[in-house]
Amino acid sequence: MTNQNINVALIGNPNTGKTSVFNQLTGLNQQVGNYPGITVEKKIGFCKLPNNVKANILDLPGTYSLNASSIDENVVIELLLNKNDKLYPDVALVVTDVENLKRNLLLFTQIKDLEIPTILVINMADRMKFKGITLDIPYLEEHLKTKIALISSRKNFGIDELKKLIVSYKTISSEPCLNASSIDPEYFNSLRKAFSNQLLYKLWLVITQDVNFLNLERNEIRSSFTKSHSDLKRLQQKETIKRYQFINDVLKEGLKIDTTIAKDFRSKLDRVLTHKVWGYVIFFLILFVIFQSIFEWSKIPMDFIDGTFATLSTLAAEELPAGVLTNLISQGIIPGIGGILIFIPQIAFLFMFISILEESGYMSRVVFLMDKIMRKFGLSGKSVVPLISGTACAIPAIMATRNIENWKERLITILVTPFTTCSARLPVYAIIIALVIPDNRVFGFLNMQGMTLMLLYLLGFGMAIFSAYILNKILKIKGKTYFVVEMPNYKLPLFKNVGINVIEKTKAFIFGAGKIILAISIVLWFLASYGPGKKFNNAETIVTENTKQNPLSEAEFENAVASQKLENSYIGLMGKTIEPAISPLGYDWKIGIAIISSFAAREVFVGTLATIYSVGGSDNEVTIKNKMAAEINPVTGEKIFNFASGISLLLFYAFAMQCASTLAVTKKETNSWKWPAGQLIFMSGFAYVVALIAYQILK
Amino acid sequence: MDIQEIIAFIALGIALAFLIKKFFFKKRKSDKNCSSGDDCGCH
Amino acid sequence: MQTTIHSLKKGEKAIIKDFDIDIVPLKLLEMGCLPGNMVELLQIAPFGDPLYLNINGSHVAIRVETAREIEVEILKNNL
Numbered sequence: 001m002t003n004q005n006i007n008v009a010l011i012g013n014p015n016t017g018k019t020s021v022f023n024q025l026t027g028l029n030q031q032v033g034n035y036p037g038i039t040v041e042k043k044i045g046f047c048k049l050p051n052n053v054k055a056n057i058l059d060l061p062g063t064y065s066l067n068a069s070s071i072d073e074n075v076v077i078e079l080l081l082n083k084n085d086k087l088y089p090d091v092a093l094v095v096t097d098v099e100n101l102k103r104n105l106l107l108f109t110q111i112k113d114l115e116i117p118t119i120l121v122i123n124m125a126d127r128m129k130f131k132g133i134t135l136d137i138p139y140l141e142e143h144l145k146t147k148i149a150l151i152s153s154r155k156n157f158g159i160d161e162l163k164k165l166i167v168s169y170k171t172i173s174s175e176p177c178l179n180a181s182s183i184d185p186e187y188f189n190s191l192r193k194a195f196s197n198q199l200l201y202k203l204w205l206v207i208t209q210d211v212n213f214l215n216l217e218r219n220e221i222r223s224s225f226t227k228s229h230s231d232l233k234r235l236q237q238k239e240t241i242k243r244y245q246f247i248n249d250v251l252k253e254g255l256k257i258d259t260t261i262a263k264d265f266r267s268k269l270d271r272v273l274t275h276k277v278w279g280y281v282i283f284f285l286i287l288f289v290i291f292q293s294i295f296e297w298s299k300i301p302m303d304f305i306d307g308t309f310a311t312l313s314t315l316a317a318e319e320l321p322a323g324v325l326t327n328l329i330s331q332g333i334i335p336g337i338g339g340i341l342i343f344i345p346q347i348a349f350l351f352m353f354i355s356i357l358e359e360s361g362y363m364s365r366v367v368f369l370m371d372k373i374m375r376k377f378g379l380s381g382k383s384v385v386p387l388i389s390g391t392a393c394a395i396p397a398i399m400a401t402r403n404i405e406n407w408k409e410r411l412i413t414i415l416v417t418p419f420t421t422c423s424a425r426l427p428v429y430a431i432i433i434a435l436v437i438p439d440n441r442v443f444g445f446l447n448m449q450g451m452t453l454m455l456l457y458l459l460g461f462g463m464a465i466f467s468a469y470i471l472n473k474i475l476k477i478k479g480k481t482y483f484v485v486e487m488p489n490y491k492l493p494l495f496k497n498v499g500i501n502v503i504e505k506t507k508a509f510i511f512g513a514g515k516i517i518l519a520i521s522i523v524l525w526f527l528a529s530y531g532p533g534k535k536f537n538n539a540e541t542i543v544t545e546n547t548k549q550n551p552l553s554e555a556e557f558e559n560a561v562a563s564q565k566l567e568n569s570y571i572g573l574m575g576k577t578i579e580p581a582i583s584p585l586g587y588d589w590k591i592g593i594a595i596i597s598s599f600a601a602r603e604v605f606v607g608t609l610a611t612i613y614s615v616g617g618s619d620n621e622v623t624i625k626n627k628m629a630a631e632i633n634p635v636t637g638e639k640i641f642n643f644a645s646g647i648s649l650l651l652f653y654a655f656a657m658q659c660a661s662t663l664a665v666t667k668k669e670t671n672s673w674k675w676p677a678g679q680l681i682f683m684s685g686f687a688y689v690v691a692l693i694a695y696q697i698l699k
Numbered sequence: 700m701d702i703q704e705i706i707a708f709i710a711l712g713i714a715l716a717f718l719i720k721k722f723f724f725k726k727r728k729s730d731k732n733c734s735s736g737d738d739c740g741c742h
Numbered sequence: 743m744q745t746t747i748h749s750l751k752k753g754e755k756a757i758i759k760d761f762d763i764d765i766v767p768l769k770l771l772e773m774g775c776l777p778g779n780m781v782e783l784l785q786i787a788p789f790g791d792p793l794y795l796n797i798n799g800s801h802v803a804i805r806v807e808t809a810r811e812i813e814v815e816i817l818k819n820n821l
Contacts, residue, residue: 065772103774103800230764237763240771266801267784276788323703328710368803372789381792405767482767482808487794487801516721519714526711 005046005054007087008166011076011111012095013104014062015361015488017123020153021095022059023500025163032504040075040399044087049167058087064103066110067236068209070402077209080114081202091169092118093149093162098125098133099489101255105144105247106240109177112145113201117172119147119165126152132258140254145173154494176201178246183238208232269490273365283366290353291454294426296447298345302430305345309338310623328525332611335624336521339427339607340514346430347423348506350392355501357388359493367485377465378472380404380483383413387464390420391457392505394662398669405484408477412468414669415679418662419464419655421457423509424602428653429456431606435629436646459654467682517607520597524571524611531569539564566612585652585688586645586695588633598658605653644698648691655687745816747793747809750783756814757781758797765811774798781814 012018022030026045043059060079061072068074079085080092092111096104101122111118120140128134141148147165151158165172181188181200192200207227227235272278317330357363363385371381382404390397397417404410421429433449440448535542543560552560566572574596575589582592594608606624613627631640657663663676670676750756758779766775774797775781784801785794791806 064769067768067772069769100800102798103772106772233763233768236768237771237776240768241776244774244776270785270794274785274787274794279788321703323701325703325707328707364803368785368787368792368794371803371805372787372791482770483792483803483805484767484769484773484808485792485803486773487803489801515717519717522710522714523718
């Protein structure tokens with residue numbers, strides 16, 4: 001046991017700076033994954049402590065109490081109740097905010113009842129002077145039966161003392177600090193007698209919560225000690241009152257606030273940010289700036305990445321010994337990897353903005369501001385967060401609906417979130433916009449391409465809201481409705497937190513979606529390079545036959561052979577088969593292939609076209625964009641990517657459900673195949689009709 | 700078949716195996732979890 | 743008519759008296775919404791809903807339909 005790492009669990013209310021403490025302790029030594037079977041983010045970090053002790057730090061989801069109301073909170077309870085879990089904490093750190101100590105201590109007293117050695121971390125201590133707060137640490141330590149670390153994760157002080165405390169965890173008390181069972185002595189005494197080898201508070205949690213408990217026979221406990229839902233809730237209220245009485249008594253002596261010193265910055269900002277006019281104006285201005293900058297700022301790095309990979313591809317073809325593998329590398333793998341890396345700038349910017357909005361506390365004001373309006377459409381103010389983070393990716397956005405208390409509002413939010421423009425659509429939009437919308441400026445400063453992008457985002461939001469309205473009329477679901485949202489203090493976002501968040505999310509994207517894109521690129525290359533029958537294998541002879549009258553130059557001949565081969569390759573045949581269905585939308589069979597492969601993930605579109613055009617295209621054009629611009633329809637002689645087909649494609653990608661992972665998450669979160677199936681059929685059908693109408697009008 | 704072609708086809712095999720695992724097996728596994736366990740994420 | 747949190751004007755403070763435990767969510771109790779605690783109405787959202795409150799030091803927003811269920815006694819001299 002001596003050389004094993006100690007397990008430290010970080011527990012705390014949301015908005016206490018728990019994640020900053022985690023980042024301070026672990027730096028970039030983090031692993032982000034999921035808990036088995038469920039999609040709750042699991043963050044583990046490693047930390048070197050004094051005396052050569054090493055610790056695994058587990059950042060548990062934020063929770064207000066051990067009375068769980070979502071699966072994120074269930075994770076906390078399941079871990080703390082299962083002593084056999086290999087992450088079961090040797091010591092728990094309860095992170096609190098000095099300004100909300102009273103409320104934060106509620107969770108602390110519950111953790112203490114589990115008899116785990118617990119350190120009380122009082123964060124944001126740098127704000128004590130500003131708020132006129134003084135603490136009597138020895139008094140608090142004595143009455144709360146704990147050790148206190150007074151820290152500021154922002155100003156980076158107290159972290160070393162905290163580390164020293166963690167090392168000495170064996171000396172920290174694991175006794176409860178109050179006797180909560182006195183709320184109903186008779187009931188708890190009989191419970192204690194029946195299960196004498198179990199912790200009383202643990203039994204109480206088993207009775208009141210809907211979580212998985214290994215090693216505990218829930219049915220047995222429940223059948224003999226059940227109470228009506230309403231009686232249980234009454235007892236829970238008594239328990240909460242009891243805990244608050246204790247906390248109030250302790251804080252009366254241990255915490256003093258000189259209100260004359262306290263400065264109120266929050267209420268001034270609130271007055272502006274939740275103002276009935278300025279509130280909305282500011283919100284839309286912020287969104288506008290975000291979307292303009294995503295397009296403008298990412299342009300240079302994106303062009304750079306695109307160009308670099310084109311050069312690499314050419315280099316590989318020239319320098320490596322000729323053969324099948326070289327072709328696969330230069331036409332399949334390198335363009336495939338380029339197609340992944342090209343998203344990095346836009347995704348990083350998007351995650352950065354979302355992370356800043358959340359860190360600063362502004363997101364809660366948006367929830368407050370939008371609730372009444374959103375409710376008209378069957379959504380909740382809290383739906384704004386998934387709808388905005390859906391611009392990064394629908395998967396975490398759908399998971400973020402978990403804090404919406406009302407099931408109908410939550411279901412509608414889940415169903416409409418995939419309409420928001422996720423980052424996977426961005427590269428598709430970017431390349432098509434660059435091809436069919438002129439790069440001009442209106443009024444000297446508004447970039448037309450940027451404006452088109454913004455319109456597409458608005459279209460996504462608009463469609464989400466509109467479908468929500470329809471769903472609200474159709475769905476007949478009744479449920480208890482309530483809405484509680486904490487309005488945290490305003491904070492300047494910490495560079496370190498935003499940075500780590502951006503790096504982790506981008507990494508997850510690259511390695512998650514990236515592997516799929518790369519694998520698909522390889523498969524596509526094979527499908528495009530091999531084909532059945534004579535038409536493919538005798539391409540040279542056929543071309544020579546066809547051009548007997550007027551012989552081609554060598555380069556022209558090679559191109560003709562390449563396109564003859566591509567048309568008769570496996571992928572060409574697949575594309576030709578579906579061409580009748582998509583030609584009314586203005587697409588040729590090559591775009592058809594790209595659309596089919598998009599069902600694995602939308603961003604595969606660009607990579608697919610890159611692969612197809614690398615195999616069959618002319619050698620004069622190097623980058624994907626230029627290759628696409630040069631494509632010409634052999635029948636009409638028009639450009640394939642013209643205004644009409646471009647708009648039709650943009651609309652198709654705006655509405656179609658093309659993401660297998662989103663469907664899987666919807667299935668998981670709604671626990672039924674009905675809803676993802678509905679999403680797939682309705683969204684894709686609608687996309688087809690809209691794209692058809694747009695092309696037929698514009699052509 | 701030359702050595703380049705052999706390696707290329709091995710790469711194809713790996714890519715296909717990865718995709719099949721990703722899109723078929725993983726899903727089936729999680730279905731099992733959902734039907735047997737009583738906690739599958741929502742109420 | 744009962745005096746509830748919904749009857750408060752912006753900036754007014756009150757003491758929580760009683761509420762129906764079956765309607766008011768447990769999460770709100772944990773935030774400090776318990777009989778005897780003080781509540782202050784800080785902001786009203788555009789269109790009159792939701793309400794932004796300071797309950798016992800916690801800053802939370804709740805909808806009018808919940809606020810209507812929580813009976814209070816208004817503190818007259820606005821301490």
